[in-house]
Amino acid sequence: MIPVQVGKANIYSVSDGNMTFSRDTFFNGLSQDDWKSYSDYQGSEFAMNxxxxxxxTHESTVLVDTGLGKLDHQIKQPTRETLLPEINEAGFSPEDVDTVFITHLHLDHVGTNMTDTPSGWIPTFPNARYMVSREDWSLFTRLSNSEAFSYIKQQVQPLMDKGILELFDGETKVSGEITTLPTPGHTPGHSSLLISSEGQKAVIVGDAAHIPPQAQETQWSPSPDRDKELSAKSRAMVMDLIEREHALLASGHFPSPGFGNLVRVESKRLYVPLS
Ligand SMILES: [Zn+2]
Incomplete structure (x- = not known):
């Protein structure tokens, strides 16, 4: 597996499988006409990595999000539980990870935080501190008594109980080259990451965008966005920043491996995957 280099940082894309969704349920309120320029999204279903x-980097090994793992859920998932083998293929072991950064507390981002073993539940990445925004922590722990959010009790709460969950606010340094970039709306504390090294930049956008057409259609806020107006603002901000700074865009939900650049073609902003 070959990483993408951003200055002195190496970024590896690893995957926990994929999911499929109904296009018109996920992006409700759009018309057939809205989709006409996007040939990859003409079908009734679409897949997300x-x-x-x-x-x-020389000072840290940061894992961003931990997939769905073995969680029970209603999402259609043709392939699953590939995260740990892919981390291995990239040349890392779970022990190497010193920081697990969680972009937000939806279930497809926290599912491998904890592992069930014969002697009980243990953190999957035993040497890591885990980082979650304070705003997501306070919302999702309030929701954790409902069945839909019971995964919080299994995969997130134990990290706090063990004293290895760090809550952050706003823009926070994760390591020398990595800073959190608040992009609220999908969830109240949703956070992207800005990587900046030797004049080169990359942004891991988290769920500020789910599919490449949103690089142009920043007003397309999908049904899971809690605050659709705010998420549209965050999406526009982060896409403008990536375009202006000629940064690499990295997305966990865009087609794998999810690296690309934003370019202007006839006034439209297009996501062009790295070849
Ligand atoms: Zn997601």
Missing amino acids: VGSFIIS
Whole structure:
């Protein structure tokens, strides 16, 4: 597996499988006409990668999001539980990870935080501190008594109980080259990551965008976005930043491996995957 280099940082794309959704349920309120320029999205269903990233620098090994793991859920998932083998293929072991950064507390981003063993539940990445925004923590722990959010009790709460969950606010340094970039709306504390090294930049966008057409259609806020107006603002902000700074865009839900650049073609902003 070959990483993408951003200055002195190496970014690896690893995946926990994929999911399929109904296009018109996920993006409700759009018309057939809205989709006409996007030939990859003409069918009634579309697939999303369940992607994570490893950012490797001289001082840290950061895993961004932990997929769906073995969680019970209603999502259609043709392939699953590939995260740990892919981390291995990238040349890392779970012990190497010193930080697990969670972009937000939806179930497809936290599913491999904890592992069930004969002697009980243990953190999957035993040497890591885990990072979650304070705003998502306070919302999702309030919801954790409902069945839909019971995964919080299994995969997130134990990290706090063990004292290895760090809550952050706003823009926070994760390591020398990596800073959190608040992109609220999908969830209240949703956070992207900005990687900046030797004049080169990359942004891991998290769920500020789910499919490449949203690079142009920043007003397309899908049904899972809690605050659709705010998520549209965050999406526009982060896409403008990536375009202006000629940054690499990294997305866990865009087609794997989810690396690309934003380019202007006839006034439209297009996502062009790295070849
Ligand atoms: Zn997601």
